[in-house]
Amino acid sequence: MARSGMSKDDIQVATDHVVGLHDVSFSVDDGEIFVIMGLSGSGKSTAIRTVNRLHDITAGSVVVDGIDVATLNKRDLECFRREKMSMVFQHFALFPHRTVIDNVAYGLKVTGVGTGERRCRAMEALELVGLERYHLSFPRELSGGMQQRVGLARALAADLDILLMDEAFSALDPLIRRQMQDELLAMQGDLLHKTILFITHDLNEALRVGDRVCIMKDGAVVQIGAPEEILRNPATAYVAEFVKDVDQGRVLQVDSVMTPSSPITLGTTVGEALASLNSRTSAFCVDENGKPVGVITRDLLVASEQAFVEVETVMNTEFGITNRSAPLVEAYELCSKGDLVAVVNEQGVLEGRLSALDVLAELGEIEAKAEQVKAAGFVGELV
Numbered sequence: 003m004a005r006s007g008m009s010k011d012d013i014q015v016a017t018d019h020v021v022g023l024h025d026v027s028f029s030v031d032d033g034e035i036f037v038i039m040g041l042s043g044s045g046k047s048t049a050i051r052t053v054n055r056l057h058d059i060t061a062g063s064v065v066v067d068g069i070d071v072a073t074l075n076k077r078d079l080e081c082f083r084r085e086k087m088s089m090v091f092q093h094f095a096l097f098p099h100r101t102v103i104d105n106v107a108y109g110l111k112v113t114g115v116g117t118g119e120r121r122c123r124a125m126e127a128l129e130l131v132g133l134e135r136y137h138l139s140f141p142r143e144l145s146g147g148m149q150q151r152v153g154l155a156r157a158l159a160a161d162l163d164i165l166l167m168d169e170a171f172s173a174l175d176p177l178i179r180r181q182m183q184d185e186l187l188a189m190q191g192d193l194l195h196k197t198i199l200f201i202t203h204d205l206n207e208a209l210r211v212g213d214r215v216c217i218m219k220d221g222a223v224v225q226i227g228a229p230e231e232i233l234r235n236p237a238t239a240y241v242a243e244f245v246k247d248v249d250q251g252r253v254l255q256v257d258s259v260m261t262p263s264s265p266i267t268l269g270t271t272v273g274e275a276l277a278s279l280n281s282r283t284s285a286f287c288v289d290e291n292g293k294p295v296g297v298i299t300r301d302l303l304v305a306s307e308q309a310f311v312e313v314e315t316v317m318n319t320e321f322g323i324t325n326r327s328a329p330l331v332e333a334y335e336l337c338s339k340g341d342l343v344a345v346v347n348e349q350g351v352l353e354g355r356l357s358a359l360d361v362l363a364e365l366g367e368i369e370a371k372a373e374q375v376k377a378a379g380f381v382g383e384l385v
């Protein structure tokens with residue numbers, strides 16, 4: 003019935019069966035953080051649980067590292083789960099009668115790691131999630147968010163190539179949640195390089211941690227794309243609705259808004275600078291190494307009334323500096339400091355410029371696009 007195009011709701015009414023997933027296809031690259039995002043009941047947990055075959059599928063295939071998961075017998079499946087991937091469950095799934103450290107070390111025990119090393123690795127993982135002082139507590143003595151962090155520590159301690167994270171941060175309060183996201187990204191950047199399938203119902207979180215994001219609705223895929231693609235080109239009104247709720251400045255990077263700089267070199271005279279400004283109202287001045295040292299504006303140059311002095315005598319030396327990959331939100335404050343923000347590379351050489359107007363225009367454009375897609379979807383529904 004699903005294949006013939008019937009909706010999940012209609013099928014449930016007709017048969018009392020729920021379509022878990024239908025027409026869901028995606029691949030996750032080695033070392034990628036792939037996020038599945040969608041509202042409650044959209045099929046996220048169902049999807050992730052097919053990967054380690056906690057759910058059997060009735061059609062299609064799930065292939066992990068060349069292994070067709072459906073073909074594994076009981077023993078091979080156990081081995082596969084133990085050696086390939088660890089999972090952070092949405093509802094923690096801790097052993098109530100074991101202490102925190104024993105919970106974290108349990109997976110290592112099963113794989114035959116010795117007591118000493120087990121303890122060491124479990125403590126390291128607990129430190130990562132900030133719970134080392136609770137290592138002798140029992141799960142019932144911890145808050146929900148703390149239990150969730152124990153689940154995360156257990157997965158990290160196992161140190162396997164693939165991490166399945168089902169709403170791993172959802173029970174945490176916003177501040178700790180942000181810290182855990184940062185921690186995950188830092189770990190992934192530095193040493194982890196794991197392949198991570200990450201589930202969340204929060205698009206802010208999805209766009210922040212994901213290399214790519216898959217948005218699901220009613221057991222089907224609505225859109226798959228890099229965070230910027232989803233922000234700029236929401237595929238449906240459903241996605242646009244989420245986009246409108248996103249803190250776009252944290253997703254977009256400076257390089258998506260910066261413009262080429264065409265700087266003026268120190269030693270240029272005011273008269274020459276005015277001529278080379280052309281239609282521009284301002285420009286950066288750079289030293290002989292291409293590093294920004296000041297900003298000149300048409301007004302400043304004209305006001306100086308001295309065509310033959312060098313620009314360094316009239317330029318404004320106060321301006322903000324940022325880099326390409328900084329989140330746009332970090333440039334907001336810099337934009338308030340002066341007309342232009344310099345975007346420099348690792349050597350401090352000017353690569354581009356950013357103005358408050360560019361930033362506002364960009365954010366406005368994303369809002370307008372989301373609104374447009376939302377409205378089109380609404381009209382579509384009416385029709």
Ligand SMILES: Nc1ncnc2c1ncn2[C@@H]1O[C@H](COP(=O)(O)OP(=O)(O)OP(=O)(O)O)[C@@H](O)[C@H]1O
Nearest residue numbers: 020021022040041042043044045046047048049203
């Ligand atoms: N064990 C089960 N047996 C039958 N139906 C189930 C089972 N688990 C989930 N479902 C159904 O599958 C659909 C998807 O559920 P799933 O748990 O995958 O949602 P989810 O996207 O993870 O939601 P949440 O954000 O609330 O965790 C729902 O309609 C649900 O009723």
Ligand SMILES: [Mg+2]
Nearest residue numbers: 046047048092
């Ligand atoms: Mg779920």
